[in-house]
Amino acid sequence: MLVVDAAVVITACLSETGLKALGREELVAPHLMWSEASSVLHELRWRKEISGELANIALKRLSVAAVSPRRPKGLIEEAWRIADRLGWAKTYDAEYLALARILKCRLLTTDAKLKAGGSSVVGVIGPAEF
16 A cells, blocks of 8 residues: 555656556545645646646546545544644645555655655655655
């Protein structure tokens, strides 16, 4: 099992191979991942950093991505504690860490800040380490 964050999923949705590069891992994410990912895709299109056609393709890939939403008991409270511990004002990123911690698995991210801060909480890896 592997927790994936929005940055990883967005990158996958913008590529032709999608999440297939992650092999047979069971991929999970907190519910907020879908909102974050669709928001970023919308912003990329709005800023004209990607075409409308690519945005639509990526959004379709997101809607069928083989990632299971998870919200185990205590997730929000654990994210709150982690955000406090790391000195973060927001709990969004901490929710990915909390999910990995509760599920006793690693987090895959391309976000350098999340990896640097989160590595003291759980195993955080980047695509190159996968």
